[in-house]
Amino acid sequence: MKHPKIFEACVPVLVRYLESLERILVAVEVLPEQEWNVVLQSQLAPDMLPFYKQVETAAYFALRTAYPLAGLPVPPFLESAPALVALHARVKSTLGLLQDLSPSDFIDAQDRTIHEKGGAALIELPADQFLHEFALPNFFFHLNMAYALARLHGCRLGKTQYDGFHVYKKRADLCRN
Numbered sequence: 280m281k282h283p284k285i286f287e288a289c290v291p292v293l294v295r296y297l298e299s300l301e302r303i304l305v306a307v308e309v310l311p312e313q314e315w316n317v318v319l320q321s322q323l324a325p326d327m328l329p330f331y332k333q334v335e336t337a338a339y340f341a342l343r344t345a346y347p348l349a350g351l352p353v354p355p356f357l358e359s360a361p362a363l364v365a366l367h368a369r370v371k372s373t374l375g376l377l378q379d380l381s382p383s384d385f386i387d388a389q390d391r392t393i394h395e396k397g398g399a400a401l402i403e404l405p406a407d408q409f410l411h412e413f414a415l416p417n418f419f420f421h422l423n424m425a426y427a428l429a430r431l432h433g434c435r436l437g438k439t440q441y442d443g444f445h446v447y448k449k450r451a452d453l454c455r456n
Contacts, residue, residue, distance in 0.1 A: 285348055286385035289410055293341040294377055296422055299441050300337055301370050303425055306434035308363055318432045319361045323424060330428040331361040337421035338373040344414035345377055347393045348406055349384035 307318050307330075319331040328336060339356050346353040354376060359365040393409040395402045397417075404413060430436055438445035 283382055283385040283388055285388040285406060285410060286380075286382045289345050289348055289385070289415075290377055290380055292415065293345060293418065294374060295443065296419070297338065297341055297370055297374050297377070299443065300334060300422055300425060301367065301374075302440045303429050303434070303436060304334065304363060304366055304370065306436050306440065307429055307432070310433060314432065315363055316361075318428065319363070321428050321432060323427060323431070327424065328421075329361070330425055331366060333421045333424040333428065334366045335359065335369060337418055337425060338369050340414065340418040340421060341373050342376060343395065344410065344418055345380055347395065348388045348391065348410060349380050350387070350391060351380075351384065 307315060310318065320329045322329050335356075342353050359369055388406050391406045393402075393404055393406060395404075395409065395413070397413065402409075402413060426436060426441060437447060439447055
């Protein structure tokens with residue numbers, strides 16, 4: 280059976296880039312331990328979420344993306360401690376939940392209308408528009424903020440760690456010199 284297009288555009292992409300988020304967390308762990316909390320609490324701007332919330336939000340956005348498209352209720356968001364071990368657990372749990380989804384859950388996904396909140400706005404979008412214009416961009420926004428904050432604090436991350444496709448000889452390591 281051919282997998283539904285929405286499944287293919289959703290679950291494998293989210294899984295791949297949650298694995299990228301895991302590599303970002305590993306890169307932070309390479310920093311001296313006394314710097315971890317600084318990174319976890321850091322923000323790009325005063326009105327933006329700190330690193331640990333960017334990671335949590337990216338992970339939760341993956342569920343907020345896939346589950347409605349599968350016609351399933353989104354698992355509840357549980358606050359966690361701003362600690363690397365808790366963030367690793369969050370990402371791994373999210374990966375497990377996504378990998379439990381079946382392509383058959385998405386058979387009628389293209390016919391669904393998704394109701395979601397974007398901040399205070401109530402959003403009602405057809406499945407394809409929800410996925411491509413709202414959900415994936417929001418997931419990648421929070422993933423990219425975590426990536427940027429890790430880079431800001433000296434983690435030597437590049438496209439190799441971000442997408443797993445690129446290979447550069449000088450950026451293979453995840454730590455600063």
